[in-house]
Amino acid sequence: MLTLSEIWIYPIKSLGGIRLDEAHVQLRGLQFDRRWMIVDDTGRFVTQRSLHRMALLDVALEQDRVLIIDRTNPADVLEVPMQPVSNEVLQVSIWDDHEVTALTVSDQADQWLSTKLDLPVRLVYMPDSTERRVDPRYAQNEEVVSFADGYPFLLIGQASLDDLNSKLSEPISMRRFRPNLVVRGAAPFAEDDWRGIRIGDLTFEAVKPCARCVLTTVNPETAQPGPEPLKTLATYRKRNNKIYFGQNLLTSTTGRIAVGDLVQIG
Secondary structure, three states: OEEEEEEEEOOEOOOOOEEEOEEEEEOOEEOOOOOEEEEEOOOEEOOOOOOHHHHHEEEEEEOOEEEEEEOOOOOOEEEEEOOOOOOOEEEEEEOOEEEEEEEEOOHHHHHHHHHHHOOOEEEEEOOOOOOOEOOOOOOOOOOEOOOOOOOOEEEEEHHHHHHHHOOOOOOOOHHHHOOOEEEEOOOOOHHHHOOEEEEOOEEEEEEEEEEOOHHHHEOOOOOOEOOOOHHHHOOOOEEOOEEEEEEEEEEOOOEEEEOOOEEEEO
8 A cells, every 4th residue: 555655845945845744736836835946146046056054944834924944043033925025027047947937025035045045145936927837858738837946746755765775874864855745655666667646636647757966965954965875876776877766746636635645556
């Protein structure tokens, strides 16, 4: 029996994740997932790949706002309105996607984050009117995606992490890989071969294995980089000079999913 064992969202791209008991599935991703992003003064996205300090900024959701908490100083909290107050239109870029329309959030957010990251940055929000397309080589029906790297959902099997940890001198947590959905009960890396996936009442399509980058080597607890897990994964999960761990998903259905939902493969 396969079950959905974890649900994660990352409201602000590359900041801390939030583990949920249930979530609302939207076409561009889980509700609130990566709808905000931090960009530099050219409008290009910034992440933990270059700014490891971002790992120490946690995120929480309240009814009408998003909170960003500096883990090194928990009393220092930034309150971000759910709806931007400055509303300046910016064209931002994520990887090869340029001219993606976003809205600035607030001067206060820009100043707080610039101080924390020691870099002039701005916080932007993706409005519903923005349609950032999934890579047409893998899209099924011109799907759209949030500020996620490329796809609306990332799924990983718990057994895949268990297999990796059996090869590491010090085990790591699933947080390293920033999944949206974790499935328990399958064999290690069974998700490599999945195509149609049903979680509760909703259906998903696995379209592309997830190629992993140096962000996975940043310890989410300490923000310190290291060689693992890529060093070990390269010994048995490398193909065509890329290291794979997890599956990218699309969906054409919306609704609620919850931890404990049955997962069916078809």
